[in-house]
Amino acid sequence: MNKLILLIILPGFFIACGPAARVVRVPDEYRSWKKTVDKILDYPIAGHGQSFRIIYINSIGEKVTPLEKDGRMTYDYPDGTIIVKEVYPSQEDLDKNVPGMLTCMVKDSQSPQAINGWLWIVKTPGDPAENVFTSKFCLECHLDANESHSLGAGNINEEFRDYVFFPYTSSAK
């Protein structure tokens, strides 16, 4: 079922994306980065279905420091931050350690392709092509990250988390 969902969604991702960029924004060695959340996310979410997700963040993103602005705790990830979410369609894929796709957020507030400061990228592991979303398809769900939501990390205090569901904390491994 999960594979079926991915099969339906994946073509849409590629159609949604612009032409393959020449610049490599998401390096292959992302697995050497720290994870934003220790556990493997396995609860179902719209868009990804019953998949398994592991999230990595690069060293630039580690430097994010929540600050209080106008009475609200605010995360402002520095430009250069890269967050890679591995999506495994099934347990079997997870066991083999072969993700079905990577959905990535790259902070590049000056880029004309940036939507709310981020480049929203989807790519297939092993394929150098990085497809940047030109629609607000990804952002629409990630808007919830800045509000109180029902997902794993929640956001009880309604912090501004810069559209990142699992903010980086120094306790991350």
Added chain:
Amino acid sequence: MKKQKRKYTPLTRKVNGIILISLLLGVGIVAAINTYSTLQELENENLDKLLKLSNLVKESTRTVMLNGEAPLAVDYFRNLEKNQDLGTTIKLYRSTGKEAFSDNTTIQEVNTRLARRKFMLRDGDTVNALVLPDDQLRAAVSPSNDYVSYQRNESGKTIFTTNRWLMNRSDCWKCHGTGGTFRGVISIETDITDEVNARYTLFGLVVFLFLILVAVLAVVLTQYLRRTVIRPVQVIGNVCENVTNGIFDDRVNLKNNDEIGRLGDTVNKMVIGLHERFALSKFVSSSTLQSLTSDKAGENISLTILFSDIRGFTSYSEHKKPEEVVESLNKVLNVQTEIITSFGGDVDKYVGDEIVAFYTNENPELSACRSALAIQKELTAKSDSDYHGLSVGIGINCGDVILGLVGSEKRADYTIIGDNVNTTSRLCSAAKKNQIIIADNVHQKVKKQFRGEGPFRVKVKGKSAYIRVYILTGLEEGA
């Protein structure tokens, strides 16, 4: 090769054609660009308006759907339908494409997820519930688009539609689950017939005014070009045509102070020059005229020479007034010249009462003989009546001569010189009045037709030996 006759097309027609085509093309391009940009602008305006409206509806829907207040959303859309501006329709479709709130499907699905408090089912399904066309649904729920827009004509009306997805966000999952990426599609349609018609009316008016402008411009430009270019060219053409017909009195009289005016002046100078040359041609031989375009100082040429000299002219002139002498001399010279030229000869020069002519045409010996016989016939027949009793003696010879510019830097003649020229002069001197003496080499060329006497042996000045000559009295018929 046969020369193809060129089709005559008046300049006026060409210029008018160019002006009209240019203006119409220009107007056509402007009209096309204007139409495209006008319609594009209209589409952008409507798109912007409908996107703002759909954003508003989307946020409002999300707000009223929170906290399990779905009935509020139903009322919200019903109120929207009731209170919408004339010509604008706002609809909400499920992710399946069916009109939302039209049956109990969603309520039943939601109730399966709710533990205790469940929604009441509707009394009945909506009759003729709308369904979003499949292609529109697929386009609307694509991750590649935030929205899609369409424009269509329906029953004479122009309808503009914007469809945008409604995402299945985390707020929705409690009731609707995580199974779908999209919750549905917000569709807003607006009737833009009046706006389109207004633009087309304005556009039509602009095109109409442009066409009037084109017509006025075409007339003005045509008149201007006719006055400044075409008529002056016609005037110049008329003058040139007159020159071709031998009329040199006409002049180009233009007031143009431009290239055409200068051309007119140049043509006038050219006509004056041509007139002078034409007048000069009466006084100089054609060989002299030809020499003007030749860069050769002299050349050997083979030709037939004719000398004609008036007999007893000196004694005649002693007893006449100068005017009468000139008149009678010119009369005799003139008739001889006409006869010589009519047989293809060319008068090289007049030396007093003597004519020097030569022939280079086909069969020049025969031409020279015919000329001489015609001269003698004319002068003999009308000697007393027209030519004051004057008569001529003629000598004809042929052979190589030198043709060249002879004289000084200030005054020169392009003439023939050489031994054969001198011999001809001697033959002419030897000829009595009304007599034609031809050299033996001329006789050789015309002996089949020759009628006359000879041969005779004549001793001429400058020649130690006798030369053989004949007296020509006629030529056989058909010669």
